[in-house]
Amino acid sequence: MSIRIGLTFQRLPDIELLHRGIAYTRLLCNVQFETPTKEIFIQPAIIDTGAPLCLIPSDLWEQVRTQQFESTQIGGLMAQKECAIPARVGILSMTLLDPQGHQRRLTVRAFLAQTTDIPLILGFQDCLEKATMHLSFPRKEAWLDFD
Numbered sequence: 001m002s003i004r005i006g007l008t009f010q011r012l013p014d015i016e017l018l019h020r021g022i023a024y025t026r027l028l029c030n031v032q033f034e035t036p037t038k039e040i041f042i043q044p045a046i047i048d049t050g051a052p053l054c055l056i057p058s059d060l061w062e063q064v065r066t067q068q069f070e071s072t073q074i075g076g077l078m079a080q081k082e083c084a085i086p087a088r089v090g091i092l093s094m095t096l097l098d099p100q101g102h103q104r105r106l107t108v109r110a111f112l113a114q115t116t117d118i119p120l121i122l123g124f125q126d127c128l129e130k131a132t133m134h135l136s137f138p139r140k141e142a143w144l145d146f147d
Contacts, residue, residue, distance in 0.1 A: 002145050002146060002147050003102055003103075003104050003145070003146045004098075004102055004143050004144070004145055004146075005029060005096045005097070005098045005102055005103070005104055005131075005143060005144045005146070006098035006099060006100060006102070006142070006143045007027050007028060007029050007047060007098070007135075007142035007143055007144065008027075008028050008029075008099075008142075009025060009026070009027060009028070009137070009140055009142065010025070010026040010027075010028055010044075011023050011024070011025050011026075012024045012026070025137070026046050026047075027046070027047040027135070027142055028044045028045065028046060028047065029044070029045050029047055029096055029097075029098070029122060029144070030042055030043070030044055030045070030096070030097040030098065030099075031043055031044075031045045031094050031095070031096055031097070031120060031122070032094065032095040032096075032097055032103070033060055033063070033064045033092075033094050033095075034064065034093075034095075035063050035064055036064075036065055039063075041060060041063065041064075042097065043060065043120050044120070045119070045120040045121060045122045046119050046120070046121050046122065047122050047128070047133075048121045048122065048123055049124060049128060049133075051121050051122075051123030051124060052123055052124055052125055053089075053108070053109055053110050053111050053123045053124070053125050053126070054094075054108050054109075054110040054111070054120075054121060054122050054123045054126070054127055055074065055087075055110065055111045055113060055118060055119075055120070055121040055123065056092070056110050056111070056112050056113060056120060057113050057115065057116045057117075057118050057119070057120060058112070058113055058114055058115055058116050059116045060120065061090065061092060061110075061112045061113075064092055064093075064094075065092065065093070066090045066091065066092045066112060067090055067091040067092075068088045068089075068090040068112065069088065069089045069090060070088065070089055071086065071087070071088050072086075072087055072088070072089055072111070073085070073086060073087070074086075074087050074111050074113065085113055085114065085115055085118065086113075086114040086115075087111040087112055087113045087114055088111075088112045088114075089109065089110075089111065089112070090109070090110055090111075090112040091107060091108070091109050091110070092107070092108065092110060092112075093105065093106065093107045093108075094106060094108065096122075096144070098143075104144075104146050106126065106127055106130070107126070108125075108126035108127050109125060109126050110123075110126075128144070130146060131144035131145055131146045132144070132145040132147075133145075
């Protein structure tokens with residue numbers, strides 16, 4: 001039996017290009033983290049099919065159980081070293097949630113950022129690669145199917 005996790009759209013106008021009608025559209029999924037003391041955190045995460053791994057800001061991963069490995073630098077669109085952010089590679093568990101109460105627990109390898117100045121991102125390996133993604137922006141429908 002497959003589990004369907006509904007996704008939501010967020011559309012934000014670009015203030016500097018508002019006169020051109022340009023907006024940022026994000027596809028989001030709620031993610032739940034549990035601390036060792038059973039405290040629950042639920043955060044929206046950006047679905048990013050271009051991200052190799054999930055990216056977790058420090059204010060989240062520092063509160064949950066993680067297994068941490070080597071330090072690294074995370075680049076992005078800009079290949080310059082000065083644009084990279086420091087992180088560690090780690091493993092942690094999280095639960096994807098949707099408004100209808102469906103959930104899917106995952107253990108993922110992730111980049112554990114050394115900053116809070118980044119969004120929570122769901123990347124490909126160990127997360128999106130386990131699901132079939134359905135997306136229709138015109139109908140404002142999107143979901144992940146996990147077998």
